[in-house]
Amino acid sequence: MRSHYCGALGTGNIDETVTLCGWVDRRRDHGGVIFLDLRDREGIVQVVFDPDTEEHFQRADRVRSEYVLKVTGRVRARGEGTVNPNMATGEIEVLGKELEILNSAATPPFQLDEHTAVGEDVRLKHRYMDLRRPEMQNKLMLRARITSAVRQFLDREGFLDIETPILTRATPEGARDYLVPSRTHPGHFFALPQSPQLFKQLLMVSGFDRYYQVAKCFRDEDLRADRQPEFTQIDIETSFLGEEEIMGITERMIRELFQNVLDVELGEFPHMTYAEAMERFGSDKPDLRIAMELVSIDDLMQQVDFKVFRGPADDPNGRVAALKVPGGASISRKEIDDYTKYVSIFGARGLAWIKVNDLAAGIEGLQSPILKFMPDEVVNQMMERLEAKDGDIIFFGADKTGVVNESLGALRLKVAEDQGLVAEGWAPLWVVDFPMFEDDGNGGWTPLHHPFTAPSCSPEELQANPGEALSRAYDMVLNGTELGGGSVRIHQRDMQEAVFTLLGIGQEEAEEKFGFLLNALQYGAPPHGGLAFGLDRLVMLMTGAASIREVIAFPKTQTAACVMTDAPGEVGAQQLRELNIRLRQKQQEQGE
Amino acid sequence: MRSHYCGALGTGNIDETVTLCGWVDRRRDHGGVIFLDLRDREGIVQVVFDPDTEEHFQRADRVRSEYVLKVTGRVRARGEGTVNPNMATGEIEVLGKELEILNSAATPPFQLDEHTAVGEDVRLKHRYMDLRRPEMQNKLMLRARITSAVRQFLDREGFLDIETPILTRATPEGARDYLVPSRTHPGHFFALPQSPQLFKQLLMVSGFDRYYQVAKCFRDEDLRADRQPEFTQIDIETSFLGEEEIMGITERMIRELFQNVLDVELGEFPHMTYAEAMERFGSDKPDLRIAMELVSIDDLMQQVDFKVFRGPADDPNGRVAALKVPGGASISRKEIDDYTKYVSIFGARGLAWIKVNDLAAGIEGLQSPILKFMPDEVVNQMMERLEAKDGDIIFFGADKTGVVNESLGALRLKVAEDQGLVAEGWAPLWVVDFPMFEDDGNGGWTPLHHPFTAPSCSPEELQANPGEALSRAYDMVLNGTELGGGSVRIHQRDMQEAVFTLLGIGQEEAEEKFGFLLNALQYGAPPHGGLAFGLDRLVMLMTGAASIREVIAFPKTQTAACVMTDAPGEVGAQQLRELNIRLRQKQQEQGE
Numbered sequence A, B: 001m002r003s004h005y006c007g008a009l010g011t012g013n014i015d016e017t018v019t020l021c022g023w024v025d026r027r028r029d030h031g032g033v034i035f036l037d038l039r040d041r042e043g044i045v046q047v048v049f050d051p052d053t054e055e056h057f058q059r060a061d062r063v064r065s066e067y068v069l070k071v072t073g074r075v076r077a078r079g080e081g082t083v084n085p086n087m088a089t090g091e092i093e094v095l096g097k098e099l100e101i102l103n104s105a106a107t108p109p110f111q112l113d114e115h116t117a118v119g120e121d122v123r124l125k126h127r128y129m130d131l132r133r134p135e136m137q138n139k140l141m142l143r144a145r146i147t148s149a150v151r152q153f154l155d156r157e158g159f160l161d162i163e164t165p166i167l168t169r170a171t172p173e174g175a176r177d178y179l180v181p182s183r184t185h186p187g188h189f190f191a192l193p194q195s196p197q198l199f200k201q202l203l204m205v206s207g208f209d210r211y212y213q214v215a216k217c218f219r220d221e222d223l224r225a226d227r228q229p230e231f232t233q234i235d236i237e238t239s240f241l242g243e244e245e246i247m248g249i250t251e252r253m254i255r256e257l258f259q260n261v262l263d264v265e266l267g268e269f270p271h272m273t274y275a276e277a278m279e280r281f282g283s284d285k286p287d288l289r290i291a292m293e294l295v296s297i298d299d300l301m302q303q304v305d306f307k308v309f310r311g312p313a314d315d316p317n318g319r320v321a322a323l324k325v326p327g328g329a330s331i332s333r334k335e336i337d338d339y340t341k342y343v344s345i346f347g348a349r350g351l352a353w354i355k356v357n358d359l360a361a362g363i364e365g366l367q368s369p370i371l372k373f374m375p376d377e378v379v380n381q382m383m384e385r386l387e388a389k390d391g392d393i394i395f396f397g398a399d400k401t402g403v404v405n406e407s408l409g410a411l412r413l414k415v416a417e418d419q420g421l422v423a424e425g426w427a428p429l430w431v432v433d434f435p436m437f438e439d440d441g442n443g444g445w446t447p448l449h450h451p452f453t454a455p456s457c458s459p460e461e462l463q464a465n466p467g468e469a470l471s472r473a474y475d476m477v478l479n480g481t482e483l484g485g486g487s488v489r490i491h492q493r494d495m496q497e498a499v500f501t502l503l504g505i506g507q508e509e510a511e512e513k514f515g516f517l518l519n520a521l522q523y524g525a526p527p528h529g530g531l532a533f534g535l536d537r538l539v540m541l542m543t544g545a546a547s548i549r550e551v552i553a554f555p556k557t558q559t560a561a562c563v564m565t566d567a568p569g570e571v572g573a574q575q576l577r578e579l580n581i582r583l584r585q586k587q588q589e590q591g592e
Helices: A054-062 A112-118 A120-125 A134-156 A197-205 A243-263 A274-281 A307-314 A335-345 A360-363 A376-386 A401-419 A459-464 A493-502 A507-521 A536-544 A573-580 B054-062 B113-119 B119-125 B134-156 B197-205 B243-262 B276-280 B307-314 B333-344 B360-366 B376-386 B401-418 B457-464 B491-504 B509-520 B534-543 B573-580
Strands: A017-030 A034-039 A042-051 A069-077 A090-104 A178-183 A189-191 A209-216 A231-238 A269-271 A292-294 A318-325 A352-356 A393-400 A428-432 A437-439 A444-446 A473-477 A481-488 A528-534 A581-583 B017-030 B033-040 B041-051 B067-076 B092-103 B179-181 B190-191 B211-220 B230-239 B271-273 B294-296 B318-325 B351-354 B395-399 B428-432 B437-439 B445-447 B472-479 B481-488 B527-535 B581-583
Touching: A017 A042, A017 A090, A034 A054, A034 A069, A054 A090, A112 A120, A134 A209, A134 A243, A134 A536, A134 B134, A178 B179, A197 A209, A197 A231, A197 A507, A197 A528, A231 A243, A231 A536, A243 A428, A243 A473, A243 A481, A243 A528, A243 A536, A269 A274, A274 A401, A274 A428, A292 A401, A307 A318, A307 A393, A318 A376, A318 A401, A335 A401, A360 A376, A360 A493, A393 A401, A459 A493, A481 A536, A481 B401, A493 A507, A528 A536, A573 A581, B017 B041, B017 B092, B033 B054, B033 B067, B041 B054, B054 B092, B067 B437, B113 B119, B134 B211, B134 B243, B134 B534, B190 B307, B197 B211, B197 B230, B197 B509, B197 B527, B230 B243, B230 B376, B230 B534, B243 B428, B243 B472, B243 B481, B243 B527, B243 B534, B271 B276, B276 B294, B276 B401, B276 B428, B294 B401, B307 B318, B307 B395, B318 B376, B318 B401, B333 B401, B360 B376, B457 B491, B472 B527, B481 B534, B491 B509, B573 B581
Parallel strands: A042 A090, A269 A428, B041 B092, B271 B428
Antiparallel strands: A017 A034, A017 A069, A034 A042, A069 A090, A178 A189, A209 A231, A231 A528, A292 A318, A318 A393, A352 A393, A428 A473, A437 A444, A473 A481, A481 A528, A581 B581, B017 B033, B017 B067, B033 B041, B067 B092, B179 B190, B211 B230, B230 B527, B294 B318, B318 B395, B351 B395, B428 B472, B437 B445, B472 B481, B481 B527
């Protein structure tokens, strides 16, 4: 029907006769002439109807916002005073000759340009209107470009797009599964996959060598701001490659993606061990756009009497660390109180601080409630280590190592945000050498990644010292967000059994849950490993979206519902009977 | 780890030192030398170890079938007598220098080259082994290429890949839904989509203009040979295009796909009306590789007394048709009896026939139990119309039109298959001008496609004569298989309501089920339409697979189960309690 997209017109089209299809973004009369802003997914163009075209002018006069039109007209340059520099097509306009109303429109439930005032629920209820906004159109168009660029890269590199089942068995990611009752196997349920982990490993056992899938995954968890019940993963697995090669390929993929889609050069990604990331940033996904770091001062604090610092400094499981905020001396007492509350969320029992007012004046030039507990010598050594400058503030954490890392790590992000200390741009890195296990608090171990991650030691060494063992896992982090994570997997049955044993998964449970994997491992499984990227989060970062819901066409609300279609919905008794289930509460209503 | 894929080696690599990774396909000793056939996804190559490489020779000696190896060696030409023309790499071999055993393998549950003897259940249970067979590898690799080629085409044409929800509301395709109990909304259920139909229409209302998705769809139906509970659709929708343009783009997509992937030129697809397809082939998905056609002889049979033919010939809802099988006079009485049984499946109460032995001999040259009921004149006219030749057989159907079309249409396929009358090659076509509705047998109407299909007439004409109305639907048919189908959709609320009314969907039910669509239609819905291809079926045709299960990595069995992972599985009482459901049978066991 159309010859051009509205937004694609420019001075190159002047004097051409074009046919456009789109929506009326705005309509106004001015000096006996009708101006229509016509909108399609590529942009907006101004169409002018004057009374010469009698019949069509009359139609244009009837037109309202969001009517769907087909317009034919001639492109012409705008007069000098009327060029609109805020509009991509602002140098031209279309002199309308013919107008066909393809569909009329009732008054929209909200004005598209006033969406922020109406609240997200109204927008989600009328999502088909909300998605008309150029901002949403651009985000989803960019998402399509990102997915396409990723696929093209992986196709080129010999990865095979292979689909794995959605109706499957409970997978071991540990979150709650969505279940699907089986009609043909009464009392039995499918689970929707939390990831295609086991299937992609089996595809490696099958010899497909390089696999990928843009895969829907499901978790029935209480939703936080950036979670959705269903989300999309770029899921990758390869055989016969070590962690360096896998990181190499996927880093190249992300680099090319940023080049192609955003015209951004990310450069080579630094590698950082988990231990270093925790030590310097208190986080395994450090935001390297922020220059501040946690600095250990345990050795210094072992010399002071101040018990609050001395205790953790002496404790092998404790830590005393300082976080210097450049120019932070101007932070008010009120703000410091707020930060103290903030770190308490992470278990910190206080937030000591020193303001550096005038270093030249020695101790007198410092301002702090804790100075009196420390010898001047220690304070001076500390100032030197921290390279403190006039105008800085230094915050302190002293507690169990985990508490210090978490609270100062979080404080670092918050202060940087508040004080404008987050640099522009992109800061990617790899975090490597994760521990295999975490203490589960009950004398057992839980996997830091998942139970199929290979350790970087032998089964015997692993069993001898599980707390010290490192895994062959790696996370890609960008601007403080985990973009993706993966590992080299266990490919030998004895190692897999050793890990299950350490995790307290007995032989029977292992057979029952993962028997098919254990079997597969003994029939010639190749060394293999892979990675999964969170596509929604990647798109969110690349589009600068505030919420994951902005980059998903039809997202769910925080209670896992779709207000547009009213899903989930009620279901008839007959349907439930076929599935061999009944509702708990409604038992009596069903007459039984 | 590797420098080359095994199957990628050729005479161009002679004298190169290569490193290969793969599985031992076969191992044999011969003249003090060990021959290993090493296999990866790209093919098989022969590796030779001689006793010179002592340590590695000893390892090679320990190797068994399906061991995973890394081999380094030098490529050399095979001696003249030892070239293997049946092997893609048969002109060369690799003289092994180093061998590393990456993993051992227990004796496989079945020999990969003897899979046919073991039955599909064993193969599905050990699917990771079954998928190692080159045949299966090739099918899934071709599937990946097909998907990739389709995506590239659609990306190039400006279609946006947009994901629609899997956890959604019951959709109106009419098959049984898979349900997912909601934990956060007790007593409510999500449905898995039977297609993204409504979402893609809403994306058009949103102005995305061109959408596609390779989408998982779900139907909880009793499975026939070529059905799966989850299947994959290439789902397409566009705005501002009519049926000719939509057919044009998608035909070009399939044509380019066949060019690129199979090097086959399909040429332009003929268009055939539904009425013509039923008349000539008794089917709305005619296999045009078969030259035989159904020929109407109602007018002739109105002249005979033979009640079996005369009745349907006089009945406006009846039909008498003939199917001439060239060279079919050699079909035996036994075979004719079998065909008679076969057509009875479709409701035919018999199968009359005439063998044409010697046309020159007149009526005497024909052989048939029904000749005696017909005047010679009529028989001669019939022979002329059918262009009968010596050696042909002619079968007859006389009944309600539907029964004749279905039974002779099916017979046409079966006889062609049995008698070798299916031509080689590819025969695509479009079937168009479908009726809007079918009589549902209870005085009501059911849609031939779905309730969102636009009629090619006005709402008033539709209501006046629903049985005569044609729709703007189109099916793409290839070799007798429906590859895809679609339509121009209804984009105006009054038309949509008129169709709902005709289908017996009251205003309340329409609001309840499709309220969001009806709403969307009144806020400026563009004219739009689309199409969905069954990807599994397309791949099945293109790979020549016998079953849909051969082109799906992890398919379900006929009872909708996965014998490998043992899905569906049992679920704990706690999990059910969280979902507010209980089992029907097991109520007491759960202690309530």
